[in-house]
Amino acid sequence: MKPQMKFLPVYAAAICMLMGACAQLQSGSDPVVVRAEQTQTISKDTLDAFVTYERNNDATLRALNPQIHTYANYVRAHGQQWLRTLQAEKLAYKNNRTGENKANLLTAVAVLQEAVKQIGIYMSQAQAGVH
């Protein structure tokens, strides 16, 4: 299982770059909503990939850095709620595009972007521990 570690940091770095990229939006589409939905897609897949990878390489990763396991369990405990919150805040904003709802939506986006970033950091540490 150890060789898989070489790929996750590459993935994490690429996802970070992707999250900064932007497509040209169709007229009538709210960029705040579309960016939130892009974050929803990427963060769900990233969180799922991280906990799966951590479970499949549990012993090796615990030996490298026990905090990776701790963070994986933190994601298991809270990740679904982060994703649900983002969905709920997005729908609230779509239904009533107030400044307050926009701020709440952007906060929910930031929570998940931070989680994706943290996963990238831990997996980079895992990679460094392998080499």
Place this chain on the structure above:
Amino acid sequence: MTPAMIIAAINGAIDLIGLLLKGAQAMKQDKEWTAAEDKAYSDAVERLSDKDAWKIID
């Protein structure tokens, strides 16, 4: 490296390349989701906890 580790590495690489492609596809999104897409996403989020990898074991 044992044959099993090589296979695991290849499988891991294929999985992660798939995730990268999905991420790149997501960034091409140019309009808001439909109600059906919103529901599909919510359903997918709810299914996460059904997976063994999402269960907390110490």
